[in-house]
Each structure stands twice: as structure tokens, then as C-alpha cells.
Amino acid sequence: MAECCLVSGRELAQVLGSVRRAPPALTSLRLAYCSSLKVLQFPQLRQLSLSLLPAFTDMGLVAVARGCPSLERLTLSHCSHLSDEGWVQAARLWPRLQHLNLSSCSQVTEQTLDTIGQACKQLRVLDVAMCPGINMAAVKHFQAQLPQVTCIQSRFVGGADLTLTL
Numbered sequence: 001m002a003e004c005c006l007v008s009g010r011e012l013a014q015v016l017g018s019v020r021r022a023p024p025a026l027t028s029l030r031l032a033y034c035s036s037l038k039v040l041q042f043p044q045l046r047q048l049s050l051s052l053l054p055a056f057t058d059m060g061l062v063a064v065a066r067g068c069p070s071l072e073r074l075t076l077s078h079c080s081h082l083s084d085e086g087w088v089q090a091a092r093l094w095p096r097l098q099h100l101n102l103s104s105c106s107q108v109t110e111q112t113l114d115t116i117g118q119a120c121k122q123l124r125v126l127d128v129a130m131c132p133g134i135n136m137a138a139v140k141h142f143q144a145q146l147p148q149v150t151c152i153q154s155r156f157v158g159g160a161d162l163t164l165t166l
Helices: 009-016 058-067 084-093 110-119 136-145
Strands: 028-030 047-049 073-075 099-101 125-127 151-153 163-165
Touching: 058 084, 084 110, 110 136, 136 151
Parallel strands: 028 047, 047 073, 073 099, 099 125, 125 151
Antiparallel strands: 151 163
């Protein structure tokens, strides 16, 4: 469904079945570039990519967290309107999250990392490359919070060019 710019979440739900009766086999969904996503409720969904959605906001993040609570992999790269406020509400709804890509999310800060570290205890992989609001000190603090995280992509945070692989 990537690059389906005119498909709304409601239309997607109609194609796949009722929002509340989505096919149980649907476990992965990629909606990159979609600009008019309205409703996304797939309780069994395990993988979701919402990259390059310039209009995706904190309100949308919280709605996705409520509608897709089983996510294990989430890609939100280049979603420039996501901020700490959205993560305060959304992170606690994703206790199963293992892989998270926030690369090039320009408004997230070390507060987002703290929130994710407290709520997402299953996290193993985090990508915060090119997030100007996050510095290496915050990345190191996050790693201390969650020693089970095996890979943190942190290129160009705080001006650094570094990838930590543990």
C-alpha cells in the first residue's frame, strides 16, 4: 500500500474488511507516503511502517497506538511533526515493541527516549539517526536504562557520526 496517496485509513479498512473484523492474517502493513490516513485499527498487526508522512502528528501517533496495540516493529522515519508529547501517551500502549525507527524525526528529544525506555521494555533495536533533538549523552543514558537493546543507530545525532552496536 506504499505510495497510495489517496487511500484513507477508512478505505483501507473497507478493502481489508471491517475495521473491527480485520483479517487475522494481516500482521504487516507499509503505508509510506500516504497523506490522508484517517483510521487505523488492526489489533493483531505486528509490523507497521508509516514513513514519510509529513502530516502525521502526535494525535495520529496516539490513535495508532490505541488501534494497533500488538506492534513489535514500527517505522516512523521522516515524520517531522511527532514530538515528545505524543510519545508520552503512545509509548505505554506498546509494551511489545522490539524495533523502532524514528530516524529524521526532527521534533523528538531525549524526553522521548526516556519515555520509550520506561514503557517499551522489550525494545531491542532503536534508530534515532539524524534526530537533531537527541544528543549522544541521551543515547548513552537510554542504553543504560535498557541494556538489552542490542543496536542503536545514532548517526548524526548532536552532530556526531556514530553507530553503537552492542
